[in-house]
Amino acid sequence: MKRRFFLGMLSLVFFSAAALAHGDKKHVLGTIEKVNSGSVIVKTRDGKSVEVKLVSSTVYVSLVDGADKPAAFADLAVGQNVVIHATPKGEQLEADEVRFSVAGVARPVSPKSQL
Secondary structure, X not given: OHHHHHHHHHHHHHHHHHHOOOOOOEEEEEEEEEEOOOEEEEEEOOOOEEEEEOOXXXXXXXXXXXXXXXXXXXXXXXXXXXXXXXXXXXOEEEEEEEEEEOOOOOOOOOHHHHO
C-alpha cells in the first residue's frame, strides 16, 4: 500500500514538473476538496482552496498502476491527488486537462506478506 502511494505521488510530482513547460497555462496541484457539476475545488499544498471550472473540452486522465488511462468526470472524487492544466479566463481558471490518481483501496494483509 505504501509503495503504491509513493509511486502515485512520484508520478504526480513528475507530471507537475513537466507541466511547468506549458507557457501561459496555470497548474493546480493538490487534493480534490469538492466536486461540482461545473467545477472542482482543489486544496493546494500551501493550504489554499482553488476553484477550477470544468468545460466540455476538459480531458480527464487517471493514473492506474503507473500508467495513464482515459477517464471521465464521473471518476473524480474527493481526496484524490490531482494536477490540473488550466487556461486563465479573466479571474477564473478553465481546466484543459485533469490528471488524477485513483484513491487507494485498503487490502487485507495476507500471512505471506507479513514475512
